[in-house]
Amino acid sequence: METLKLLHARQAVRQYTGQLTDEQLQTILAAGNAAPVGMGNYADYRLIAIQDPQILQQMSQIYAAPTVIVVAARQPDTMTLLSAGIIAHNLELAAEDLGLGANYNLAGLASIPHKVLPAGFTAVFSLTLGQTTQPFTPRQIPADRIKTKLIK
Numbered sequence: 137m138e139t140l141k142l143l144h145a146r147q148a149v150r151q152y153t154g155q156l157t158d159e160q161l162q163t164i165l166a167a168g169n170a171a172p173v174g175m176g177n178y179a180d181y182r183l184i185a186i187q188d189p190q191i192l193q194q195m196s197q198i199y200a201a202p203t204v205i206v207v208a209a210r211q212p213d214t215m216t217l218l219s220a221g222i223i224a225h226n227l228e229l230a231a232e233d234l235g236l237g238a239n240y241n242l243a244g245l246a247s248i249p250h251k252v253l254p255a256g257f258t259a260v261f262s263l264t265l266g267q268t269t270q271p272f273t274p275r276q277i278p279a280d281r282i283k284t285k286l287i288k
């Protein structure tokens with residue numbers, strides 16, 4: 137999908153009809169790796185893709201998603217949190233460009249079992265993903281939905 141069209145068609149999808157293929161997962165993870173992060177410190181982040189049903193069952197508020205990708209950070213300061221959001225946005229846009237359903241998820245963070253996190257890393261954001269029957273067509277979004285001040 138063209139980028140601008142995708143930006144208007146993307147949406148939070150919370151109902152999933154099946155698991156991603158391994159190829160789809162790799163494409164999404166590659167998009168996450170293409171994200172910019174503050175100071176270019178990529179070593180300060182980890183992506184953890186969870187598809188193990190036993191682990192997913194222990195997590196709450198993830199809408200029975202068959203895949204959850206966790207963005208973990210070494211030091212959750214402002215720059216790191218912003219970077220994690222951008223990484224997650226890349227993941228989300230890539231998923232929906234592939235016609236998959238995806239949604240950002242903060243609510244389930246506290247229920248992520250600690251054993252899935254690398255030592256020294258904290259889960260700061262996550263994404264729920266799965267197949268969807270939801271169509272993606274550009275939405276009519278008011279240009280002033282976010283009130284804007286133009287200074288020139």
Ligand SMILES: Cc1cc2nc3c(=O)[nH]c(=O)nc-3n(C[C@H](O)[C@H](O)[C@H](O)COP(=O)(O)O)c2cc1C
Binds near residue numbers: 240
């Ligand atoms: C930082 C952030 C955290 C979010 N956390 C959750 C969440 O925990 N659960 C959820 O269902 N949606 C979550 N969302 C999705 C938003 O509710 C959703 O993106 C917003 O309502 C706009 O809808 P849209 O994505 O369809 O445009 C989150 C979005 C962002 C950006």
